[in-house]
Amino acid sequence: MVMNAIRWLVFAVAALVMNFPVIATIVTALKTPADVISNASLIPRAITLDNFAAVFTVSERLNIWKYLWNSLSASLIGTILPILLCLPLAYAIARRDFGRDLLLPLVVNLRAMPLIIFAIPLYMMYQTLGLLDTRFGLGLILAVVNLPLALVLLTNAVAEIPRELDEAAGMDGARTGRILTRLTLPLIRPAIATTFVFGFITAWNEFLFGLMLTTSKAVPMTVGASFFFSAGGGGVQWGVAAAVIVVASAPPVILGLIMYRQIGRSMLAGAVKG
Amino acid sequence: MGSIQLKDLRKSFDGLEIIKGVNLEIKDGEFMVFVGPSGCGKSTLLRLIAGLEEVTSGTIISDDRDVTRLQPFDRHMAMVFQSYALYPHMTVRQNIEFALKTIKLPKAEIARKTAEAARILKLEPYLDRKPAALSGGQRQRVAIGRAIVREPSAFLFDEPLSNLDAALRTETRIEIARLHETLSGTIIYVTHDQVEAMTLADRIAVLSDGQLMQCDTPQMLYERPVNRFVAQFIGSPKMNLLPASGEDGKTVMLAGGSKAITVEGGYTGKVAELGLRSEHLRLGSSMDAPLTGTVSHVEYLGADASIFVTLTSGEALNLRGVGRELPEVGAEVGLLFEPSDIHLFDADGLALREYA
Ligand SMILES: Nc1ncnc2c1ncn2[C@@H]1O[C@H](COP(=O)(O)OP(=O)(O)O)[C@@H](O)[C@H]1O
Ligand SMILES: [Mg+2]
Numbered sequence: 319m320v321m322n323a324i325r326w327l328v329f330a331v332a333a334l335v336m337n338f339p340v341i342a343t344i345v346t347a348l349k350t351p352a353d354v355i356s357n358a359s360l361i362p363r364a365i366t367l368d369n370f371a372a373v374f375t376v377s378e379r380l381n382i383w384k385y386l387w388n389s390l391s392a393s394l395i396g397t398i399l400p401i402l403l404c405l406p407l408a409y410a411i412a413r414r415d416f417g418r419d420l421l422l423p424l425v426v427n428l429r430a431m432p433l434i435i436f437a438i439p440l441y442m443m444y445q446t447l448g449l450l451d452t453r454f455g456l457g458l459i460l461a462v463v464n465l466p467l468a469l470v471l472l473t474n475a476v477a478e479i480p481r482e483l484d485e486a487a488g489m490d491g492a493r494t495g496r497i498l499t500r501l502t503l504p505l506i507r508p509a510i511a512t513t514f515v516f517g518f519i520t521a522w523n524e525f526l527f528g529l530m531l532t533t534s535k536a537v538p539m540t541v542g543a544s545f546f547f548s549a550g551g552g553g554v555q556w557g558v559a560a561a562v563i564v565v566a567s568a569p570p571v572i573l574g575l576i577m578y579r580q581i582g583r584s585m586l587a588g589a590v591k592g
Numbered sequence: 593m594g595s596i597q598l599k600d601l602r603k604s605f606d607g608l609e610i611i612k613g614v615n616l617e618i619k620d621g622e623f624m625v626f627v628g629p630s631g632c633g634k635s636t637l638l639r640l641i642a643g644l645e646e647v648t649s650g651t652i653i654s655d656d657r658d659v660t661r662l663q664p665f666d667r668h669m670a671m672v673f674q675s676y677a678l679y680p681h682m683t684v685r686q687n688i689e690f691a692l693k694t695i696k697l698p699k700a701e702i703a704r705k706t707a708e709a710a711r712i713l714k715l716e717p718y719l720d721r722k723p724a725a726l727s728g729g730q731r732q733r734v735a736i737g738r739a740i741v742r743e744p745s746a747f748l749f750d751e752p753l754s755n756l757d758a759a760l761r762t763e764t765r766i767e768i769a770r771l772h773e774t775l776s777g778t779i780i781y782v783t784h785d786q787v788e789a790m791t792l793a794d795r796i797a798v799l800s801d802g803q804l805m806q807c808d809t810p811q812m813l814y815e816r817p818v819n820r821f822v823a824q825f826i827g828s829p830k831m832n833l834l835p836a837s838g839e840d841g842k843t844v845m846l847a848g849g850s851k852a853i854t855v856e857g858g859y860t861g862k863v864a865e866l867g868l869r870s871e872h873l874r875l876g877s878s879m880d881a882p883l884t885g886t887v888s889h890v891e892y893l894g895a896d897a898s899i900f901v902t903l904t905s906g907e908a909l910n911l912r913g914v915g916r917e918l919p920e921v922g923a924e925v926g927l928l929f930e931p932s933d934i935h936l937f938d939a940d941g942l943a944l945r946e947y948a
Contacts, residue, residue: 482677485644490691490738491665500690504681588724588731590675 385542396460408472429466475509511580594778601650628799670739820941867935873911881926
């Protein structure tokens with residue numbers, strides 16, 4: 319009994335400490351401006367939704383819907399494109415040993431480089447191609463950022479499928495296309511979901527390229543959120559800033575909650591052995 | 593429909609030869625078993641026939657058609673994998689239908705064939721389950737079902753019973769034998785278990801180290817093994833081998849023995865070893881027996897017993913004891929045998945006896 323109580327206490331404290339920034343932000347977003355200044359406690363004197371209302375109305379200039387849409391479209395491009403590109407490649411690497419010794423390490427090591435290295439050449443390239451300040455342009459670079467993760471996760475997932483399944487399907491008359499769509503794809507669905515969730519989180523939270531490559535039309539939520547800090551003119555409006563951060567963080571969190579059951583699952587039970 | 597010929601078939605992996613020139617003819621409708629110790633190349637040979645491995649050299653003929661370079665599917669053979677290799681995300685029905693849907697058979701025909709296979713294999717109650725929800729024996733039957741709906745010219749089985757427990761293994765073995773009668777297709781069946789081989793096969797191909805040792809009926813393999821390897825691999829317990837000599841083509845002498853044994857039918861070559869199966873040895877008085885020794889151990893098995901004897905010459909051998917009168921450990925015994933039951937081998941292990 320006592321042990322149990324202590325265990326729960328430790329859990330509660332740990333949860334509180336680890337989530338302190340999150341809790342503090344949410345609480346601040348719910349406080350009145352006066353409360354933010356005078357009351358440092360985690361318990362607000364009065365709860366208000368004014369800050370959230372302000373996020374959507376604070377200024378003509380700042381359109382949070384646009385930032386959300388920009389982030390959503392760029393993130394979806396930046397997540398789905400690498401999955402589509404890596405699916406056939408993962409199959410080729412795992413099943414035909416295509417580029418396993420060269421391509422895979424090369425792509426993965428690319429990810430180890432600080433992204434800022436890409437900044438200058440990319441800017442110049444985008445300028446020439448007219449991709450600056452476009453959602454598609456932002457999505458493309460996010461796809462590059464996510465590509466290595468997608469390749470590693472999907473290649474491992476394909477490699478985990480027993481080769482005998484492919485062979486059995488081959489004996490059943492299926493060619494590579496049918497094996498890919500009817501066998502490989504359904505069996506690596508959890509890995510695709512994992513790639514999608516982590517890729518989306520990475521893409522959504524990306525700041526550097528958003529700042530560098532967009533100016534007005536395609537500004538993503540991360541960059542747009544920073545505009546709110548001084549939106550009312552004068553000093554920082556902490557309540558509004560906190561509210562905008564809560565709104566800006568919500569989509570990946572919601573996605574994670576919806577998809578977490580898919581992550582890390584295996585579809586292979588019952589394939590081989592008794 | 594279903595004859596298969598292997599001509600000087602060879603397979604190397606990374607320069608290492610695993611299948612070393614196999615010649616074999618499998619007749620239409622025959623139940624052929626490949627047997628041999630683990631690692632001797634049975635699975636590789638089967639996969640070469642299936643088309644899952646590329647042949648290094650040699651030819652595979654199926655029904656007078658050279659299939660050596662054909663894709664697996666175009667060889668009209670079906671394989672039951674050792675691991676079953678069921679499609680885990682599909683139901684039993686979808687697993688069985690997969691091949692038929694791949695070749696785009698009409699729906700009604702797919703349904704009819706699937707129902708027929710499910711009936712033969714008693715899978716009807718499980719058609720809508722996923723493989724994960726099936727027992728080992730049921731998965732096995734699904735794997736077989738997937739093969740039989742295709743109506744192939746030959747079925748290839750790779751150690752299909754090795755993942756089942758002992759009781760289920762015997763049961764499934766009988767089912768497979770019955771299935772062969774029902775389907776009357778050619779079967780090539782790989783196993784390392786000589787009991788499975790003996791009970792199922794029309795003919796057995798004994799493999800060792802990538803080479804075909806002998807291919808014949810179970811009875812012929814048992815009675816007339818062509819070499820020491822086959823003699824010791826087929827039959828349980830292992831055939832006893834004793835040092836012996838002789839080169840006159842008529843008589844042999846056991847090492848340390850005093851009386852020459854006349855060999856019925858004669859032999860050719862220089863004898864190095866004499867083989868005797870345990871069931872061909874009898875206990876007798878130690879006075880006039882050609883072999884004498886001391887009982888070192890007795891294993892009582894109910895129906896019979898294994899008696900281990902250390903010969904005066906130091907060799908150990910075993911014989912089958914029957915009935916209730918078993919010798920005591922330590923007893924001095926003589927061992928008797930019929931000269932017609934002996935096997936003779938030269939120093940290279942080749943069998944030497946001539947049979948009428
Ligand atoms: N794909 C492969 N690559 C390299 N060596 C292999 C491969 N497949 C089988 N072998 C080798 O061939 C030999 C025979 O294997 P296998 O045919 O599986 O034997 P068995 O089925 O008789 O136990 C083994 O030594 C094994 O290591
Ligand atoms: Mg094997």
